[in-house]
Amino acid sequence: MVLSIQAKEEDDVTVRMRAMTCGYLHANAAPFMEGLKGRIALPIPSYLIEHPKGRVLFDTGLHPQLRESPEDRLGGLAKAFEVEYAQGEDIKARLESINVDPGSINFIVNSHLHFDHAGGNEMVPNANLVIQRPEWEAGSEPDSQRKNGFNPRDYDLGHSVILADGEHDIFGDGTLTCIPTYGHTPGHQSLRVRLDGGDVVLTGDACYFKETLETLKLPTFSYDFEMQRESLLRLRKLQDSGARIFYGHDLEFWKNIPQAPLDIS
Secondary structure: EEEEEEEEEEOOOEEEEEEEEEEEEEOHHHHHOOOOOOEEEEEEEEEEEEEEOEEEOOOOOOOHHHHHHHHHHHHHHHOOOOOOOOOOOOHHHHHHHHHOOOOOOOEOOOOOOOHHHHHHHHOOOOEEEEEHHHHHHHHOOOOOHHHHHOOHHHHHOOEEEEEEEOOOOOOOOEEEEEOOOOOOOOOOEEEEEEOOOEEEOOHHHHHHOOOHHHHHHOOOOOHHOOOOOOHHHHHHHHHOOOOOOEEEHHHHHOOOOOOOOOOOO
């Protein structure tokens, strides 16, 4: 799935954003928001933002190994998820399908280091990795996999790492700004993209669903529930100020997004 958004900044900086769905996860719904029941399908998104100064990916989806041997990649966590991930849905294939060389990506902005957000980092070899300092430090701890669900094979790959301490303006012109939305993990971040039609905020797992933001009902698992609630309130303020919120894994939200080759202007 590819979404295109084009925008022009006040100083004639043109930004283009495209969204790509890199497979789905199916799981018990209950952990993802208080009160949910049954099974749920979770789209796995990645976003390509093209700026005159470089190309940026926000999250990279799943590692291809999950197609054949999820247990080898995820260990015990594999029992919680059914993976729907066809050939051609990994980030490398998605980029190549729109004639973008994965080697030409300048920056990866990982919202956080879980396997469905950083699993494709390996296929984007030349990028600088932009990550919040607390997230990287948590991912560097010897027991990071046990404590936070991180797998260093997803992200400790030799990329140059840019550690952000709070808000981080990637190009220095306000068009792409990392926003700390801690709580789901120690250093989760969202990304504000300034477009012609207004700001878009890519929430990552700070906000799984539209209903999450409306009700403030949290998942049943979190690194810090109070921090996560504060992050939701920050996202609400951004929405109240006119920003469009792109929820992390909301299937109904994705159903309403026009598919490529259609664009959103």
